[in-house]
Amino acid sequence: NAGVTQTPKFQVLKTGQSMTLQCAQDMNHNSMYWYRQDPGMGLRLIYYSASEGTTDKGEVPNGYNVSRLNKREFSLRLESAAPSQTSVYFCASSRGLAGYTDTQYFGPGTRLTVL
């Protein structure tokens, strides 16, 4: 099993450009998450999807949109990139069993720089 995969690994954008970060998991998990990691701030939740067909905002959703394409895939879109969105982005997934807080499994991350 590949676990959680993310593409691309690195990306450089100019301010105002758009891009989509892709995430896929092969563990048949229900729940998927997008985080951003910034120095000294830990990981902050951008959006999550408790199950296929549902998405909800996390702590820092402004400037981002998501799509839960199917059970396996959860994409993150930056419509008009800003330098403040320079960060490392992680996708994660979990079984998402009702009433139970399960382990989250993380992808390797996408390092995004916005000039």
Place this chain on the structure above:
Amino acid sequence: AQSVTQLGSHVSVSEGALVLLRCNYSSSVPPYLFWYVQYPNQGLQLLLKYTSAATLVKGINDFEAEFKKSETSFHLTKPSAHMSDAAEYFCAVSDRGAQKLVFGQGTRLTINP
């Protein structure tokens, strides 16, 4: 809202010494607690988790953590540090049954030979 504080953004110990990484949470009811580790240029992986069974939780690579309700703490320890333990460590908290985690700011552990 849940929150978690990790004391010390950077901890340095000698190889073979005790590792102690501190985590305190704020919650009106006992939450679920997690420690994750991030090796350089990798994603996070679970070290251990507390979900209201035994208060002393053992994880991978000889790490363990003790849930202390009276101190609202979940500190991570390892008796003897190894060079391969150099990484960033994150404490995370969740309401029981919730799917979302709230992460601390992380502690970077350096091991000196």
